[in-house]
Amino acid sequence: MLDRPAPAARRKLVEVKGLKMYFPITAGILRRKVGDVKAVDDVSFDIYEGETLGLVGESGCGKSTCGRVILRLYDPTAGSIRIDGTDITETDSETLRKLRPAMQMVFQDPQASLNPRMTVAAIIGEPLDEHSRLSKAEKLNRIYELMDAVGLNRNFANRYPHEFSGGQRQRIGIARALALNPKFIVCDEPIAALDVSIQAQVVNLLEDLQDRMNLTYLFISHDLSMVRHIADRVAVMYLGRIVELAPRDALYERPMHPYTQALLSAVPEPDPEIETVRKRIILTGDVPSPANPPKGCNFCTRCPKVMDICRAVKPPFREVEPGRYTACHLYEDTTTAGRTGAPEAFTSTQQGV
Amino acid sequence: MPDGAAPVLDVKDLKTVFRTRGGEVHAVNSVSFDLRPGELLGVVGESGSGKSVTMMSLIGLLPTPPADVRGGTVMFEGIDLLNCSEAELRSVRGARIGFIFQDPMTSLNPVFTVGFQLMEPLRKHMGLGKRDARVRARELLELVGIPDAERRLDDYPHQFSGGMRQRVMIAIALACDPKVLIADEPTTALDVTIQAQILELVKDLRQKLGMAIVWITHDLGVIAGIADRVIVMYGGQIVEQAPVRELFGNPRHPYTRALLRTVPSVRGSRTAKLNVIEGQPPIQKAEPAACAFRGRCAHAMPRCAQENPQRRMVGPGHDIACFWDPGMQEWQDD
Numbered sequence: 001m002l003d004r005p006a007p008a009a010r011r012k013l014v015e016v017k018g019l020k021m022y023f024p025i026t027a028g029i030l031r032r033k034v035g036d037v038k039a040v041d042d043v044s045f046d047i048y049e050g051e052t053l054g055l056v057g058e059s060g061c062g063k064s065t066c067g068r069v070i071l072r073l074y075d076p077t078a079g080s081i082r083i084d085g086t087d088i089t090e091t092d093s094e095t096l097r098k099l100r101p102a103m104q105m106v107f108q109d110p111q112a113s114l115n116p117r118m119t120v121a122a123i124i125g126e127p128l129d130e131h132s133r134l135s136k137a138e139k140l141n142r143i144y145e146l147m148d149a150v151g152l153n154r155n156f157a158n159r160y161p162h163e164f165s166g167g168q169r170q171r172i173g174i175a176r177a178l179a180l181n182p183k184f185i186v187c188d189e190p191i192a193a194l195d196v197s198i199q200a201q202v203v204n205l206l207e208d209l210q211d212r213m214n215l216t217y218l219f220i221s222h223d224l225s226m227v228r229h230i231a232d233r234v235a236v237m238y239l240g241r242i243v244e245l246a247p248r249d250a251l252y253e254r255p256m257h258p259y260t261q262a263l264l265s266a267v268p269e270p271d272p273e274i275e276t277v278r279k280r281i282i283l284t285g286d287v288p289s290p291a292n293p294p295k296g297c298n299f300c301t302r303c304p305k306v307m308d309i310c311r312a313v314k315p316p317f318r319e320v321e322p323g324r325y326t327a328c329h330l331y332e333d334t335t336t337a338g339r340t341g342a343p344e345a346f347t348s349t350q351q352g353v
Numbered sequence: 354m355p356d357g358a359a360p361v362l363d364v365k366d367l368k369t370v371f372r373t374r375g376g377e378v379h380a381v382n383s384v385s386f387d388l389r390p391g392e393l394l395g396v397v398g399e400s401g402s403g404k405s406v407t408m409m410s411l412i413g414l415l416p417t418p419p420a421d422v423r424g425g426t427v428m429f430e431g432i433d434l435l436n437c438s439e440a441e442l443r444s445v446r447g448a449r450i451g452f453i454f455q456d457p458m459t460s461l462n463p464v465f466t467v468g469f470q471l472m473e474p475l476r477k478h479m480g481l482g483k484r485d486a487r488v489r490a491r492e493l494l495e496l497v498g499i500p501d502a503e504r505r506l507d508d509y510p511h512q513f514s515g516g517m518r519q520r521v522m523i524a525i526a527l528a529c530d531p532k533v534l535i536a537d538e539p540t541t542a543l544d545v546t547i548q549a550q551i552l553e554l555v556k557d558l559r560q561k562l563g564m565a566i567v568w569i570t571h572d573l574g575v576i577a578g579i580a581d582r583v584i585v586m587y588g589g590q591i592v593e594q595a596p597v598r599e600l601f602g603n604p605r606h607p608y609t610r611a612l613l614r615t616v617p618s619v620r621g622s623r624t625a626k627l628n629v630i631e632g633q634p635p636i637q638k639a640e641p642a643a644c645a646f647r648g649r650c651a652h653a654m655p656r657c658a659q660e661n662p663q664r665r666m667v668g669p670g671h672d673i674a675c676f677w678d679p680g681m682q683e684w685q686d687d
Binding site: 204 | 573597
């Protein structure tokens with residue numbers, strides 16, 4: 001939002017360091033491990049309290065996996081995750097359960113993430129059953145409160161999900177995520193399944209709730225224009241790595257990484273006057289497989305500005321301007337060049353594939 | 354876009370109804386439009402607005418029942434596609450009218466090679482022999498920019514990436530040199546960088562081949578970049594039709610205006626709050642007797658509930674189905 005204070009003074013709510021999530025590839029009857037899908041490969045970022053961090057990228061870049069690992073829906077391969085000061089990378093399930101109310105998730109497809117055999121009241125009330133000891137009347141009150149908060153009619157509490165439209169179903173999902181007064185919500189493509197006119201309704205709702213309840217969002221999306229609207233800072237992912245992280249306006253006005261530049265330039269503009277004269281950067285080829293990423297920079301196979309060094313050395317993710325991070329050899333001064341060999345050597349020995 | 358040329362496709366008063374357990378749903382209500390040679394006609398609307406069903410009904414691709422194409426005429430090369438034999442329809446479908454569907458994974462058959470699927474229409478419609486068909490198939494793959502075409506003919510769909518699969522779909526649609534190409538959300542399932550590749554390809558192919566294209570989408574940005582003329586659909590009806598610059602520069606229907614305002618941009622100015630069209634799109638249980646948009650419209654009048662507005666001209670090539678008609682001053686203020 002335009003009127004929010006600068007994030008400088010704010011506390012870090014989520015700290016992610018060197019996060020890796022590899023899924024094993026197995027073969028043969030013995031299910032022997034023959035390789036890894038490197039869905040998330042060495043990702044680090046912080047999310048400040050009350051802010052929205054947008055996480056954008058194309059399908060298969062690992063953005064959803066990243067969102068899920070942060071909530072420990074998967075056990076990470078390496079790295080650390082701290083939420084609200086507590087390290088949750090290694091905590092056992094019982095302790096984790098106690099921490100769950102503070103961190104919630106809104107899923108992409110409201111059709112698939114709501115149980116069709118449960119009423120709206122039961123869906124929204126389920127987290128309350130699990131994590132609180134409210135009396136029946138208190139619980140019902142809380143359910144009504146939540147339904148009001150997300151703009152659902154109280155009279156529909158006993159209806160089933162199929163009786164609602166897509167936008168309303170997403171509101172049910174949001175109410176469920178809010179039930180336990182969370183601090184941090186991962187919104188995984190919450191508007192991707194909705195129509196344009198409904199998307200705006202849901203995004204406005206998410207913003208209202210954030211202002212009222214001081215929520216912190218990780219907003220995962222492939223819709224760059226919507227992320228520009230909702231996010232305070234934006235991280236761009238490509239093939240398991242964050243290639244650029246910057247405050248929203250800086251990123252959209254002056255993208256630094258060649259991938260961010262190409263991605264932004266590929267988004268069509270709803271204005272024929274601009275669209276007919278605009279020059280696009282057209283990337284050639286497809287995204288390589290995360291099971292076998294190219295050596296050096298992940299983007300070197302498609303990058304229009306590729307240099308020799310990109311095919312050999314993985315560019316470090318570093319701060320190039322205050323608050324702006326990017327992983328690209330173009331923005332490297334000679335003094336840091338010596339450091340770049342180390343992480344690549346480190347990762348290749350560690351993978352041992 | 355040659356104005357005044359005889360249209361290649363002329364649709365009049367098309368009506369399609371679905372019979373469901375909950376009663377009838379009127380999905381397409383008296384839709385009329387034409388397609389001129391060589392033009393790209395954009396069809397915009399939200400899901401359920403009837404844009405796909407319109408195109409599926411006019412070439413007989415809807416399962417009947419539950420669908421029932423109740424009326425209208427679709428003139429293509431002198432025959433009425435709604436009133437001709439199945440054999441005639443078959444000779445048109447896939448040959449002189451080609452299609453591209455949204456999801457390239459589900460519209461290609463996973464158990465046949467891409468080459469086989471490309472050669473099928475060539476052998477059926479064009480009567481080519483096996484060898485000639487293969488040569489032509491290779492040319493088509495090269496035309497749509499698939500590298501190493503000869504070898505790729507023997508690959509199966511799963512061996513192609515999403516963008517490459519959509520290129521294969523385009524190659525199949527183009528196989529018999531269609532006069533008309535109907536593309537139903539062809540880039541919706543693709544990532545933006547791949548979408549940009551496909552859009553460039555289509556622009557390029559249009560210049561080379563000169564067919565007329567109907568491009569169905571909900572993405573106004575895509576339409577702005579490629580269409581010559583645009584139809585906006587809502588509730589199974591055409592609510593506005595205009596040349597592309599006119600539509601974006603001077604939208605006249607309240608729905609089009611609202612739709613253009615809800616879409617945020619990656620460039621240009623950023624608003625603190627998104628504009629919203631409140632409410633839901635309607636489900637038409639009966640033939641519409643009133644304006645379908647009135648419940649969500651900021652300019653609804655008593656008349657909107659009493660009769661269904663008919664399309665009327667508001668400028669050259671520009672018509673809307675709406676009673677609301679303020680002076681120019683209010684257009685700017687709204």
